[in-house]
Amino acid sequence: MVEYNDLIFEISRPGRVGYSLPKSDVESVDLQEKLPKHLIRDEEEAADLPEVSELQLVRHYTALSNKNHGIDNGFYPLGSCTMKYNPKINEDIARLPGFSRIHPYQQAETTQGAFELLYNLQEELAVITGMDAISLQPSAGAQGEWTGLMMVRAYHEQKGESRNKVLVPDSAHGTNPASASVAGFDTATIPSDENGLVDLEELKKHVDSDTAALMLTNPNTLGLFETEIEEIAKVVHDAGGLLYYDGANANAILGKTTPGAMGFDIVHLNLHKTFTTPHGGGGPGAGPVGVKEDLIPYLPVPRIEKDGESYVLNSDYPLSIGRVKGYHGNFGILVRAYTYIRTMGAEGLSEVSEGAVLHANYLRKRLEEHFESPYKQLCKHEFVLSGSRQKKLGVRTLDMAKRLLDFGYHPPTIYFPLNVEEGLMIEPTETESKETMDAFADAMIQIAKEVEENPGIVLEAPHTTVVGRLDEVQAARKPIVRYTKEKDAQKKKDTVKA
Amino acid sequence: MNLVVTLTESALDKLKTTEIKEEQYPRIDADIAGGCGISVKFTLVFDEPRRNDSVIEYDGIQIHIDLFTKRYLDEETQIDYNDEQGFLVGESFASSACAIELH
Numbered sequence: 001m002v003e004y005n006d007l008i009f010e011i012s013r014p015g016r017v018g019y020s021l022p023k024s025d026v027e028s029v030d031l032q033e034k035l036p037k038h039l040i041r042d043e044e045e046a047a048d049l050p051e052v053s054e055l056q057l058v059r060h061y062t063a064l065s066n067k068n069h070g071i072d073n074g075f076y077p078l079g080s081c082t083m084k085y086n087p088k089i090n091e092d093i094a095r096l097p098g099f100s101r102i103h104p105y106q107q108a109e110t111t112q113g114a115f116e117l118l119y120n121l122q123e124e125l126a127v128i129t130g131m132d133a134i135s136l137q138p139s140a141g142a143q144g145e146w147t148g149l150m151m152v153r154a155y156h157e158q159k160g161e162s163r164n165k166v167l168v169p170d171s172a173h174g175t176n177p178a179s180a181s182v183a184g185f186d187t188a189t190i191p192s193d194e195n196g197l198v199d200l201e202e203l204k205k206h207v208d209s210d211t212a213a214l215m216l217t218n219p220n221t222l223g224l225f226e227t228e229i230e231e232i233a234k235v236v237h238d239a240g241g242l243l244y245y246d247g248a249n250a251n252a253i254l255g256k257t258t259p260g261a262m263g264f265d266i267v268h269l270n271l272h273k274t275f276t277t278p279h280g281g282g283g284p285g286a287g288p289v290g291v292k293e294d295l296i297p298y299l300p301v302p303r304i305e306k307d308g309e310s311y312v313l314n315s316d317y318p319l320s321i322g323r324v325k326g327y328h329g330n331f332g333i334l335v336r337a338y339t340y341i342r343t344m345g346a347e348g349l350s351e352v353s354e355g356a357v358l359h360a361n362y363l364r365k366r367l368e369e370h371f372e373s374p375y376k377q378l379c380k381h382e383f384v385l386s387g388s389r390q391k392k393l394g395v396r397t398l399d400m401a402k403r404l405l406d407f408g409y410h411p412p413t414i415y416f417p418l419n420v421e422e423g424l425m426i427e428p429t430e431t432e433s434k435e436t437m438d439a440f441a442d443a444m445i446q447i448a449k450e451v452e453e454n455p456g457i458v459l460e461a462p463h464t465t466v467v468g469r470l471d472e473v474q475a476a477r478k479p480i481v482r483y484t485k486e487k488d489a490q491k492k493k494d495t496v497k498a
Numbered sequence: 499m500n501l502v503v504t505l506t507e508s509a510l511d512k513l514k515t516t517e518i519k520e521e522q523y524p525r526i527d528a529d530i531a532g533g534c535g536i537s538v539k540f541t542l543v544f545d546e547p548r549r550n551d552s553v554i555e556y557d558g559i560q561i562h563i564d565l566f567t568k569r570y571l572d573e574e575t576q577i578d579y580n581d582e583q584g585f586l587v588g589e590s591f592a593s594s595a596c597a598i599e600l601h
Binding site for chain 1: 532546548549550551564565569570572
């Protein structure tokens, strides 16, 4: 099966095809003769497509998929990403022909069922977030952030105010300051206090008449709930700023509290995290945005509304920031999230956050004596450890992450948040069993012991994966991102020589 | 890999006049920031020896580098110093792979 470790271009052979067509019943023509010369590509210009049989193609991609690590084949405790199980019923429903075989350009009368689902999802997400209206358009969290910030801008401009500063705590998601910059704002970082929470005094120093909004992730990326949330909201609102809630960590608060109850004006959710739609590999995701009443006029259009017994698209919102995504968002993902919400119900969603918090605290307690634990209080859905103790012994967090691969685990998020030295951000999620968490904890504890007793095994890890430690320096400094025939030929020559 | 570390005159002057605590040595350290891809920034710090350190001597000064940092350094690394930015070490880099955190 060695050949299936090769690139598809390397197993290609001239003339091999992966299809069969019936014999043509019309006479063949020579295109070289019939077409003008300038339309005929010579060999050098021709698209260099691989030529393989159907079976080779199937084996090649199946082999590739087997090398991938996903939630269906292993524990994936990637902090902040909520890599929980994606129930298969979501897939069943999303594949129903009434959802999968419709087109967004169909007449609205013929897609009422799909519109009803989108409308209901909007209503349910509004309840879950404590907001007054939802747009399902944004295609993922960062686009949700940008959409929210564009509404912040439109809101202040409509009031005749020019506010250019967005405040972001250092424990926020990295996308927050990036989204603020893309939306044209200046950002100011609010440092955390010794407990890992927003330093209220620092916040007060930064808030002024130029403050457009505060973007807060709650619980933050340390997995800690902002206990002074009401005071934080008051400080920003009193200065005329808006409060933006990054709901990427909503898995910890479902059915317990809402951003609306905390005083927030805008929120985005990551359906691909909290609401079990698949993610990884770049998407697609979904990042619906919710707003309080004052901001409804600025929501993206068209909006899906109910008119009597029918569902309609309404673009009659002159202050809207416009459309932010083609059609109605990533519809297939929205169907999966709606299925999850309906199958779980309100009580089920509340149990989700209880499970997520219980699991994170269980794992934290099992690991805290083996690694530095900078924040000792109860956490929410995730927690952060530091590899600073191991660093003193010459082993880094990245080495330990690589060693985890040998045990079949995807490593946690590492070196984030930035305010923790050699950070390991672990989020087990509610969908894992105690046995899985115990086995992961045992692996982490073994690695901590190896660092002390046999560091070489950690420093040279991974040992059991298809490829060993990659040369990340070379990859970053001299990346080769495109296959060319010449390089393939050179590689074959080198192989022969070796 | 044979690692060559050179110090500019200003870096050497600064190192020779810096008071370093007992049991501490100058160290080239890889400072990593993650979240979405990783970036590696090289810094000069003063701390205790680590178990798998390589020690490079330059004009009487012992510079420590741990195995992890050594992997990321270029073969030739220069240390410079100026009053505004402090010590500047080698060429930092960022990985463009957004594989660690999906947001």
